Amino acid sequence: MHNLMLLGNGLLNVLSIQNLLVTGLGAILGLMVGAMPGIGSLAGVALLLPLTYKFNPTTAIIMLGALYYSNMYGGSFSAILLNIPGDSPAVMTTLDGYPMATVKKRPGQALYTSNLSSFIGGFIGIGILIFMGPALAEFGLKFGPVEMTALLLVAMTSIGWLVGDNPTKGIVLTLAGILVATVGMDTLTGSPRYDFGNVFLLGGIPFIPFVIGTVGFAQVMKLIDEKDVGTKTMVEGKMSLKGSLLSLHELRRLLPPAIRSGFMGTFVGVLPGAGATTGSFLGYAMQKGFKSEEPLGTGAIEGIAACEAANNAAAAGSFAPLLALGIPGSGTGAVLLGGLMMWGLNPGPLLFSSQPEFCWSLIASLVLANLLTLAIALGIIPWITRILSVPIKLMVPCITIVCIVGSYSSTNSLYGVIVMLISGVIGYLCEKNGYTTAPMLLSFVLAPLLESNMRKSFIISHGSISIFFTEPIACCFMVVLFAIIATPIIRGILSREKR
Amino acid sequence: MYKKILTVVAVALLAFPVFANGDSEQKAGGTFVPTQNIEWYCTSSPGGGSDIFTRTLQDIMTSEKLVNGQNIIIQYKTDGAGEVGRALVSTVKGVKADHTLLTFNSGDLMPMDKNTDRRFSDFQPIAHMAVDNHLIFVTPDSRFKDFKEVLEALQKGEDVVMAGSKGDDIACHAALVKELGVSADQFAFIVNDSSGTAITSILGNHVDLLICKPAAASQYVEAGRLIPILALASKRFPGNLQSAPVLSELGYHDVEVPNWRSVVGSKNMSPEAVAYWSDVFKKVSQSSAWQEGYINKQKLVADYMDCVTFKAYGSKFEADYLTSIGK
Numbered sequence: 001m002h003n004l005m006l007l008g009n010g011l012l013n014v015l016s017i018q019n020l021l022v023t024g025l026g027a028i029l030g031l032m033v034g035a036m037p038g039i040g041s042l043a044g045v046a047l048l049l050p051l052t053y054k055f056n057p058t059t060a061i062i063m064l065g066a067l068y069y070s071n072m073y074g075g076s077f078s079a080i081l082l083n084i085p086g087d088s089p090a091v092m093t094t095l096d097g098y099p100m101a102t103v104k105k106r107p108g109q110a111l112y113t114s115n116l117s118s119f120i121g122g123f124i125g126i127g128i129l130i131f132m133g134p135a136l137a138e139f140g141l142k143f144g145p146v147e148m149t150a151l152l153l154v155a156m157t158s159i160g161w162l163v164g165d166n167p168t169k170g171i172v173l174t175l176a177g178i179l180v181a182t183v184g185m186d187t188l189t190g191s192p193r194y195d196f197g198n199v200f201l202l203g204g205i206p207f208i209p210f211v212i213g214t215v216g217f218a219q220v221m222k223l224i225d226e227k228d229v230g231t232k233t234m235v236e237g238k239m240s241l242k243g244s245l246l247s248l249h250e251l252r253r254l255l256p257p258a259i260r261s262g263f264m265g266t267f268v269g270v271l272p273g274a275g276a277t278t279g280s281f282l283g284y285a286m287q288k289g290f291k292s293e294e295p296l297g298t299g300a301i302e303g304i305a306a307c308e309a310a311n312n313a314a315a316a317g318s319f320a321p322l323l324a325l326g327i328p329g330s331g332t333g334a335v336l337l338g339g340l341m342m343w344g345l346n347p348g349p350l351l352f353s354s355q356p357e358f359c360w361s362l363i364a365s366l367v368l369a370n371l372l373t374l375a376i377a378l379g380i381i382p383w384i385t386r387i388l389s390v391p392i393k394l395m396v397p398c399i400t401i402v403c404i405v406g407s408y409s410s411t412n413s414l415y416g417v418i419v420m421l422i423s424g425v426i427g428y429l430c431e432k433n434g435y436t437t438a439p440m441l442l443s444f445v446l447a448p449l450l451e452s453n454m455r456k457s458f459i460i461s462h463g464s465i466s467i468f469f470t471e472p473i474a475c476c477f478m479v480v481l482f483a484i485i486a487t488p489i490i491r492g493i494l495s496r497e498k499r
Numbered sequence: 500m501y502k503k504i505l506t507v508v509a510v511a512l513l514a515f516p517v518f519a520n521g522d523s524e525q526k527a528g529g530t531f532v533p534t535q536n537i538e539w540y541c542t543s544s545p546g547g548g549s550d551i552f553t554r555t556l557q558d559i560m561t562s563e564k565l566v567n568g569q570n571i572i573i574q575y576k577t578d579g580a581g582e583v584g585r586a587l588v589s590t591v592k593g594v595k596a597d598h599t600l601l602t603f604n605s606g607d608l609m610p611m612d613k614n615t616d617r618r619f620s621d622f623q624p625i626a627h628m629a630v631d632n633h634l635i636f637v638t639p640d641s642r643f644k645d646f647k648e649v650l651e652a653l654q655k656g657e658d659v660v661m662a663g664s665k666g667d668d669i670a671c672h673a674a675l676v677k678e679l680g681v682s683a684d685q686f687a688f689i690v691n692d693s694s695g696t697a698i699t700s701i702l703g704n705h706v707d708l709l710i711c712k713p714a715a716a717s718q719y720v721e722a723g724r725l726i727p728i729l730a731l732a733s734k735r736f737p738g739n740l741q742s743a744p745v746l747s748e749l750g751y752h753d754v755e756v757p758n759w760r761s762v763v764g765s766k767n768m769s770p771e772a773v774a775y776w777s778d779v780f781k782k783v784s785q786s787s788a789w790q791e792g793y794i795n796k797q798k799l800v801a802d803y804m805d806c807v808t809f810k811a812y813g814s815k816f817e818a819d820y821l822t823s824i825g826k
Contacts, residue, residue, distance in 0.1 A: 141702050141703035142703055143703070144700055144704075144705025144706075145705060146705070187690070189690070190669070190690070192614050199578070199579035199582040199586055200579050200583060201579070202579040202582055203577065203578045203580050203582070203583070206578075272700075321699075325702065326718060327695050327698065327702075331544070334544065334693070334695070335544075338550055341551055348717075348718025348721075349719060349724050350721060412574075412575070413583065415583075459688075460687075460689070460705065460706065462684070462687075
């Protein structure tokens with residue numbers, strides 16, 4: 001009840017004309033930044049940070065919080081319409097979003113699914129943040145390297161659900177993802193790995209250009225490869241507002257995965273170093289374990305709902321350690337933390353008690369941004385889907401430019417463009433030969449986290465594997481891990497015996 | 500109509516030299532003043548210690564009108580663990596070299612020396628601004644109450660794990676291990692991406708000790724979540740960190756690996772520009788905005804050195820470091 005009162009005060013603060021305007025501005029900018037591939041919330045917040053130095057801290061954080069938050073909405077626009085994730089958390093949205101928009105010719109429904117799920121996920125995340133923020137942050141602290149290793153091992157097994165019909169091909173690409181992720185500086189010893197004396201490789205393979213290439217540019221090459229393009233468009237026929245809306249049945253379909261992912265995403269957002277990208281990967285993988293009306297990967301509503309709700313919830317969850325402990329849960333959180341110092345505040349465990357107006361205004365701005373962004377997004381969807389009526393022969397050069405600009409802006413150098421082009425060719429060849437690239441992207445995201453946490457665990461235990469079984473939380477995850485691995489084996493044995 | 504447009508365009512093009520600022524003009528009389536935008540490279544991500552250092556300097560230089568009304572544009576070049584930005588600045592030539600600055604810390608120098616052939620001599624030292632020292636912390640429910648107990652545990656052969664960040668934290672741990680005469684296996688160190696991650700691991704009691712610079716840990720000390728137990732400096736820290744003794748109070752030599760924060764430029768920077776920038780940073784170091792808004796707030800030690808003194812200091816620091824890693 002006390003928290004609700006504080007939230008009420010925060011809302012009153014946000015509802016001043018000045019703060020309302022900056023919340024709206026942040027929400028619109030966030031949508032735009034999210035929809036533009038390669039910029040992402042990190043760069044968006046970093047670019048706007050200097051402009052806010054002259055604001056009072058509360059107004060500044062309200063604007064940046066709204067921007068960060070609405071960015072999660074915007075990322076799905078280009079993912080669904082162009083197969084280019086606007087931001088890394090939107091990678092998984094392409095798996096079902098793009099087929100639903102183009103193959104099933106229902107771009108409006110795909111975007112409505114994504115935005116409604118984002119709203120639900122965000123609503124759950126912010127709700128948990130309001131009532132359990134500090135407790136959640138303390139719970140996140142219980143996840144040290146040992147617990148994170150055990151959790152990531154469980155997450156890695158979810159790759160098995162993404163490999164498609166041919167497990168061998170899936171495993172090959174999973175290992176390729178791990179290999180690519182090891183390029184660059186060793187995070188623990190600082191030694192260079194696979195850099196071949198090249199200063200760019202020393203910094204590793206940048207994720208955004210890698211994803212834009214593997215998913216987006218590969219798609220461009222596939223379109224070029226198609227014969228008799230002529231005046232064909234991505235989606236033939238006229239698109240109307242009525243035809244873009246979701247039916248009651250479809251709304252019922254999106255609710256369960258969105259709610260499940262909302263809770264799971266909030267939990268992932270609180271964990272050290274995990275973030276919205278890991279949240280959306282895990283949300284999608286978790287949905288594989290539940291029933292979907294259509295198979296995932298073919299344009300299923302459940303697939304879009306699961307990852308979009310998870311990434312918004314994770315974005316909200318990552319504010320818990322930031323506000324309660326002064327520990328950023330993501331790269332964008334780290335920039336906001338820098339902002340707090342520049343605005344003259346001291347981020348840390350005293351922030352909630354010493355600056356309650358600031359903290360609760362930020363949380364209130366998230367509530368408002370969630371509503372505002374949903375309203376804005378729902379309003380523009382019928383217009384934005386018209387992009388798919390542009391003839392393919394014109395779309396190809398446009399998407400190529402978006403891929404190049406996105407890769408360049410994410411790294412601020414041509415290196416990003418080169419990575420995008422090379423990974424585009426690799427992605428195209430993979431798709432052409434029946435290799436699904438999703439496992440490669442998932443292992444690319446998870447492998448560095450797993451490696452760093454596992455090596456830290458072994459330093460703590462002096463090389464003993466028993467630490468994964470003596471720590472209670474880690475032990476629970478190990479039991480789950482063995483259950484996941486053993487279940488199909490036992491099932492196989494039982495079915496053979498029946499025969 | 501077309502002729503009119505053509506005439507306007509031609510006149511506009513011909514008028515350009517009127518607004519141009521020539522290179523020779525700015526150096527008339529052997530002095531330098533900035534005549535174009537100043538590009539300032541930061542090889543760390545926005546939001547971190549280097550970024551705050553850079554932005555504070557930028558803010559003071561602009562508000563105190565020290566840059567002849569020019570804009571300072573901060574460029575983040577983090578590719579190749581910062582090596583791309585460093586390579587770029589070290590090779591800038593001409594007028595641009597006089598208008599290019601780089602934030603450079605000992606935490607940048609150490610990985611650069613270790614992993615590449617680039618050296619401190621590839622840059623023009625401009626000004627050394629401040630020094631950060633380290634402290635060791637425990638949590639209130641730690642198995643150690645003070646550093647004496649850590650020493651006793653090590654003497655008994657028990658394992659101790661300490662978390663910290665990169666660069667100078669690693670060097671500080673290495674120096675401490677050497678001074679205490681224990682092995683790095685027994686007194687293990689876990690490298691984290693940032694001080695924030697290291698703090699997370701000790702708040703959850705996943706490690707025994709935390710090594711950290713004062714600015715990052717001060718708030719946790721105030722909140723009673725961290726207790727300083729050793730200052731890795733030649734004298735105790737002020738304020739809420741004063742309770743931590745230095746190593747010489749416990750019967751050893753003091754261990755101190757200062758993380759210096761400085762500004763360098765391209766080695767092709769003209770002597771006039773070097774003198775100008777060195778003087779600008781001197782003025783910044785004397786301002787109250789710097790002393791109060793940065794040094795005191797971040798609990799750093801103000802230590803301005805001009806380009807000549809800093810060159811000698813940085814070169815010696817590098818030589819010692821290269822010897823310590825056998826290069």
